[in-house]
Amino acid sequence: xxxxxxxxxxxxxxxxxxxxxxxxxxxxxxxxxxxxxxxxxxxxxxxxxxxxxxxxxxxxxxxxxxxxxxxxxxxxxxxxxxxxxxxxxxxxxxxxxxxxxxxxxxxxxxxxxxxxxxxxxx
Amino acid sequence: xxxxxxxxxxxxxxxxxxxxxxxxxxxxxxxxxxxxxxxxxxxxxxxxxxxxxxxxxxxxxxxxxxxxxxxxxxxxxxxxxxxxxxxxxxxxxxxxxxxxxxxxxxxxxxxxxxxxxxxxxx
DNA sequence: ACTTGACTTAGAGTCAACTCGAACCCTTAG
DNA sequence: CTAAGGGTTCGAGTTGACTCTAAGTCAAGT
Numbered sequence: 001x002x003x004x005x006x007x008x009x010x011x012x013x014x015x016x017x018x019x020x021x022x023x024x025x026x027x028x029x030x031x032x033x034x035x036x037x038x039x040x041x042x043x044x045x046x047x048x049x050x051x052x053x054x055x056x057x058x059x060x061x062x063x064x065x066x067x068x069x070x071x072x073x074x075x076x077x078x079x080x081x082x083x084x085x086x087x088x089x090x091x092x093x094x095x096x097x098x099x100x101x102x103x104x105x106x107x108x109x110x111x112x113x114x115x116x117x118x119x120x121x122x
Numbered sequence: 123x124x125x126x127x128x129x130x131x132x133x134x135x136x137x138x139x140x141x142x143x144x145x146x147x148x149x150x151x152x153x154x155x156x157x158x159x160x161x162x163x164x165x166x167x168x169x170x171x172x173x174x175x176x177x178x179x180x181x182x183x184x185x186x187x188x189x190x191x192x193x194x195x196x197x198x199x200x201x202x203x204x205x206x207x208x209x210x211x212x213x214x215x216x217x218x219x220x221x222x223x224x225x226x227x228x229x230x231x232x233x234x235x236x237x238x239x240x241x242x243x244x
Numbered sequence: 245a246c247t248t249g250a251c252t253t254a255g256a257g258t259c260a261a262c263t264c265g266a267a268c269c270c271t272t273a274g
Numbered sequence: 275c276t277a278a279g280g281g282t283t284c285g286a287g288t289t290g291a292c293t294c295t296a297a298g299t300c301a302a303g304t
Contacts, residue, residue, distance in 0.1 A: 002250080003250085004250075004251090014250095018252090022254095034252090035251080035252060035253095036250085036251055036252075037251085
């Protein structure tokens with residue numbers, strides 16, 4: 001598929017897709033004879049995974065590292081697993097922290113609610 | 123307390139604290155006769171709240187807006203409440219999304235685990 | 245034949261949120 | 275008296291992740 005369709009399927013702008021290729025997050029993108037990119041389902045699958053890593057706060061540089069490992073073949077399976085496990089641990093910790101923040105915000109909102117009901121600030 | 127102690131109590135660098143004052147996140151910071159900032163417990167409380175908003179993804183500009191409302195007194199209570207409630211809703215949604223991402227990552231890690239056990243990739 | 249529009253590249257510009265540097269002022273210890 | 279160490283201001287520089295521009299190619303439609 002062309003960059004337009006790939007862009008609309010992934011929600012990533014064509015500009016950003018080219019940028020991702022330039023910095024090495026996307027590799028071996030097939031080209032048509034006219035030089036246009038021709039993305040595959042496999043590319044879609046990889047990009048979806050990249051988005052997941054990115055959305056959970058992994059910097060592009062570390063995703064790049066993962067892409068490197070992937071490129072090196074099955075001898076790096078264990079290292080990729082370690083990388084993902086470390087990331088999952090961070091994510092779990094971050095979720096706990098965000099939950100604490102949310103609880104605390106909800107407490108504050110409850111204070112606002114009762115302050116407004118009583119017509120003044122606590 | 124001086125900027126050094128305030129910095130170490132909040133975990134925010136002195137540089138950043140001055141920056142926060144410059145952009146209006148910190149206001150009415152008391153000064154000693156020599157011009158040095160003299161932070162109070164109230165400042166600490168406010169900064170802690172600002173950190174919570176920031177850590178849960180609120181842009182500084184919106185925190186600034188909240189600071190404006192706060193400055194305007196009790197007539198803005200309802201609006202501040204709405205602002206916090208909208209933020210809490212976003213945060214709950216983001217937590218759900220992050221949890222889905224985590225589940226998906228854990229699935230992938232499980233695949234790695236079994237691939238490594240079998241000595242090859244799925 | 246020409247225009248339209250999707251694509252290409254290299255490289256510059258933007259934005260949020262810091263982060264740092266330079267030049268300077270005060271107070272206190274030796 | 276002076277040097278160290280903490281503070282001050284203003285403004286410039288950095289970082290990560292885009293985002294856009296300019297100049298060009300190419301294929302299809304009128």
